[in-house]
C-alpha cells in the first residue's frame with residue numbers, strides 16, 4: 001500500500017513538508033509506503049479549460065509540459081493521497097490549486113478514477129486562513145468520492161520560518177493521530 005503526498009509550498013522542506021512527514025512516519029510504522037512530491041521550484045500551469053480530458057478520457061491532462069501528469073500517475077498508483085499547502089493570503093497556493101483543478105477534472109472525465117482512495121489535507125500557517133485552506137483542499141477529496149479520515153483537531157500546524165512548526169507540539173500530535181487514523185482506514189479498505 002502506498003500514500004503519496006504533495007507539498008504545494010514554494011519552499012522545499014519547509015513547515016508543510018515537516019507536517020506531512022509526521023503523518024508519513026505513522027504510515028511507515030504500519031508498513032505503508034510513502035512518497036513526497038514537492039512543487040517548490042517546479043513549473044506548474046493552471047487548468048486551461050480545454051476539456052480535452054473529457055474528449056480523450058485517457059487519464060491524462062492535455063497540458064503535457066509540466067509535472068501534473070506525473071502527479072496524476074502517482075495518485076492513480078497510490079491508495080492514499082495527501083494534499084499539503086501553506087497558507088498564502090488566507091488560502092492554498094497556486095500549484096496545489098492547479099493540481100486540484102487539473103487532476104480533479106481528469107478524474108471526473110474518467111469515471112471518478114480516485115473514487116474510494118483515502119485523502120487527507122495538511123496545512124501550515126503562521127496565523128490566519130488555515131480553515132479556509134483546509135476546506136479548499138477537502139473539496140477535492142469529497143467531490144472525487146474519496147474517503148477522508150480525521151484527527152483530534154483539524155490538520156493544521158503553526159509556524160512561520162522554516163522549521164518553526166517543530167515547536168508546535170499540538171500540531172505535530174495532530175499529524176501523528178492523522179497518520180494513525182489514515183493507516184487504520186487504509187487497512188480496513190484495502191487489506
Ligand SMILES: Cc1cc2nc3c(=O)[nH]c(=O)nc-3n(C[C@H](O)[C@H](O)[C@H](O)COP(=O)(O)O)c2cc1C
Pocket residue numbers: 009010011013014015016017085086087088089090091124125126127128129158159160161162163
Ligand atoms: C506569500 C505568502 C503569503 C502568506 N500568507 C499568509 C496568511 O494569509 N496567513 C498566515 O497565517 N500565514 C501566511 N503566510 C505564512 C505561511 O503560511 C507560513 O510561513 C507557513 O509556515 C509556510 O509553510 P512552508 O514552510 O511549508 O512554506 C504567507 C507566506 C507567504 C510566503
